[in-house]
Amino acid sequence: MTTEELKAFEDEIYAYVGREVCPPTPAKDDVNVAMIRQWAEIIGDTNPAYTDADWAANSARGHTIAPPAMMYVWGQEGFAVTTGRAPDAQSDLVSLFNEHGYTGVLGTNVKQEYFKEVSPGDNVVMEMTIDNISERKTTGRGPGYFFETLATFSNQHGEKIGTQRFKVLKFIPQEQPAAVASEETLQVPTRIPSPRGHDNKWWWEACDAGKVLIQRCKSCQTLRHPPRPMCGKCQSMEWDSIESTLEGxxxxxxxxxxPKIPGYQYPLVCAVIKLSEGTNFVANIVGCEPSDIHIGMKVKGAVEQVDEKTMLPQFYPA
Amino acid sequence: MVANVKDKAVIVGIGNTTFSKDSGVSELSLAVQAIKAAIDDAGLKPSDIDGMATFTMDTNDEIEVARALGVGELTFYGRSHYGGGAATSCLHQATMAIATGMAETVVVYRALNGRSGHRFSGGVAGDITTADAIHWGWYMPYGLLTPASWVAMFTQRWMHNTGVTKDALFEVAHSTRVYGANNPAAFFYGREFDRAEYDAARMIADPLQLFDCCQESDGGSAVIVTTPERARDLRQPGVSVRGVAQCAAEDQEQMTSFYREEFAGIPEMETSAKNVYAMSGLSADDIDAAVIYDAFSPIVLWQLEAWGFCGFGESGDFVKDGALRTDGRLPTNTHGGQLSEAYIHGVNGIVEATRLVRGSSVNQPAKTVNHALVTSGVGIPTGGAILGKMD
Structure with missing residues (x-):
């Protein structure tokens, strides 16, 4: 693309700034408890203000409300979208980018602001414009432009309830390392697991199931950690285990x-913890500023899923 | 009972390769270069070597080294485990072989591409299920998987128990680098270093910062050990092994002995010290200079206490009085240590301790060095030796 061609292209795309993507449009369905319940279940949001009518009746509001983050949900077209949607300024802009080789698309971030709550029975009205388009950027994915839509939401009384900014990168895809070629094979690194052999497999399997066990000699009752095949006190090879309270x-x-190791989340703190059962244990300390951690601090642990593959005891200030 | 091998073995040759961040050659090449330098220093031929002592976690098989060097028959070969903990353990092996007649002339060597090849600082990954890999498995998932992080865990508690501050860690880091700045073979040669740079350096694992950590290095070091009878006929003044010991203490783990009643200590080094002193008939007062294993600055402090140069918790004040400097009570790591010469798992330390007794260190103290201490890495099974002038 020559400089002149680039200028002509940019004039065309920047002409979209301020254009309306959709006029103020009332949602087909009013805000309703069924959709709220499904959304809250899927997200895992157990706030009774959304789903517990009895609780809400006694709350300051006197009734349930819709989760504010659902704002954009009410105007979605649902299944109808699969049969195609009418062109609008945004789809025209996307087509324009595609025709000039900017076929790559990456949603980069969404920012919502909330001004007023809505409740079952209210109706959410959405309007959207193309708010801004960046200058040409060189990104890791390839050269491209960021464009941002601005959706404004109101209730049936015309009162503004919130806004949503959605930023998208349209780019010319570059030859990428294999990682980008197939999203399916994109591996997110996880923590380095412990090897599992005869002497420790049972401990890690219990950890996978959410328990921290401490090996105990059946003969002399001495607790030992890390696990070993023989009791160093009485040489018995018979053992069982107790479950730790994870207080320490x-x-x-x-x-x-x-170095920062891929698969680990930083800041990262490790500690030697004396468990109330008497054995020492190494684990992460989480749930507080690293600078607040000190020797002698009381902690309480829980086995948590720390990444896609790993269950691990994590300790919090008690 | 302490076995007595006092003065049964004598160091007669020393050799180092050039130290670099990228040797461009194989570890085998580094090994034979270092050994050849040591053989030349002793005035021997490769065929005079009949024994070898080296490390595990090492790619230089004895027989490959022997073939490459043109050594003939080997009647002794023994390896010592546990990384830097093996430094003086190799000397221990060589001394035992010579004292018992299993071999006459043994080379102790270590050669590694520790920067351009496998970097120990990268930590452990545990691909194979051995008892040792399972041991690392108690720490890897939490991210506690580098030498600095393991040492940091001990250091934090030791500083808490003793009240020793980073002023003492800085004095170790600084006095060592002053020596290194004057050693043309050292990475720190000609380099300025001050407290501001120390404090400004990046944090590695609290409380250890960059300059509390050693140099990752490519290189090799070797020493030749033989009988006193043979040593008398050779060109260099003999440096006798007055005492040498190794120890793995109770409830020992490799770098992570966190399960002892009090883990801010190095009982394995205290036992080594007791046995070396008993074997040699010497005490801390007889030691004139030292090469104290310094993969990280705080471990020098713990060893000063283990070897009785000061009491528990007193090493901070001991070093802040200038004890480690060239005019101090115990000039230490005069080659620049592993903090600033090179990190060859302590064998370059045996080379330097030999030089101190010969009187040929680049930073030779003004006083006479009758006895020099040299130690192995800590946090692991370890040991030490006292070297002295051959009678």
């Missing part, structure tokens, strides 16, 4: 700064 005290700690 920090004996030492360090915050890991460098």
């Amino acid at each position: 005290e920090i004996l030492s700690h360090t915050q890991l700064h460098h």
Whole structure:
């Protein structure tokens, strides 16, 4: 593309700034408890203000409300969208980008602002414009432009309830490392797992099931961690285990700064913890500022899923 | 009972390769270069070597080294485990072989592409299910998987228990680098270093910052050990092994002995020290200079206490009085240590301790060095040795 061609293209795309994507349009359905319940279940939001009518009746509002983040949900077209939708300024702009080689698309971020609540029975009215288009950017995915739509939501009385900004990158796809070629094979790194052998597999399997066990000698009752095949006190090879309460005290700690290992979330703190059962245990400390962690601090643990593949004890300030 | 091998073995040759961040050659090449330098220093031929002692976690098989060097028969070969903990353990192996007559002339060597090849700082990954890999499995999932992080865990508690501050860690890091700045073979040669740079350096694992950590290095080091009878005929003044010991203490893990009643300590080094002193008939007062294993600055402090140069918790004040400097009570790591010469798992330390006794260190203290201490890495099974002038 010559400089002149680029200028002509940019004139065309920048002409879309301020254009209306959709005029103020009332949602086909009013705000209703069925959709709220389904949304809250899927998201896992258990706030009774959304779904518990009895609780809400006694609350300051006196009734349930819709989760504010559902604002954009009410105007969605649903199944009808699969049969195609009428062209609008946004689809025209996207087509224009595609025709010039900017076929890549990446939703980069959504920002919502809330001004007023809505409740079952209200109706949400949405209007949308193309708010801004960036200058040409060089990105990791390839050269392109960010464009941002601005949706404004009102209730049936014309009162503004919120806004949503949605930013999209349209770009010329570059030859990428294999990772980008197929989203299916994109692997998110996870924490390095412990190898599992005869002497520790049972412990990690219990951890996978949410329990922290401590090995106990059946002969002399001595607790031992990490697990070993023989009791160092009485040489018995018979053992069972007890479940730890995961109450403990920090004996030492360090915050890991460098190197940062893929699959781990930073800031990352490890500590040696004396469990109330008496054995020492190494785990992460979470749920507080690393600078607040100190030797002697009381902690309480829970086995948590820390990534797609890993269940791990994590300790919080008690 | 302490086995006595006092003065049964003598260091007669030392050799280092160039230290670099990218040697461009194989570890085998580095090994034979270092050993050849040590053989030349001793005035021996490769065929005089009949024993070898080296590390595990090492790619230089003894027989490959022997073939490459043109060594003939080997009647002794033994390896010592646990990374830097093996430094003086190799000397321990060599000394035992010579004292028992299993071999006459043993080379202790270590050669690695520790920067351009496998980097120990990268931590452990545990691909194979051995008891050792399972041991690392108690720490890897939490992200506690680098040497700095393991040492940091001990350091935090030790500083808490003793009240020693980073002023002491800085003094170790600084005094060592002053030596390194004057050693043409050192990475820190000609380099300025001050407290502001130390404090400004990035955090690695609290409380350890960049300059509390050693140099990752490519290179090799070797020493030749033989009998006193043979040593008397050779060109260099003999440096005798007055005492040498190794120890794995109770409830020992490799770098993570967090399960002891009090884990801010190094009992394995205390036992090594006791046994070396008993074997040699010497005490801390007899040691004139030292090469103390310094993969990280705080571990020098713990070893000063383990070897009785000061009491528990007193090492901070001991070093802040300038004890480690060239005019101090115990000039230490005069080659620049592993913090600033190179990190060859402590064998370059045996080379330097030998030089101190010979009187040929690039930073040779003004006083006479009758006895030099040299130690192995800590947090792991470890050991140490006292070297002295051959009678």
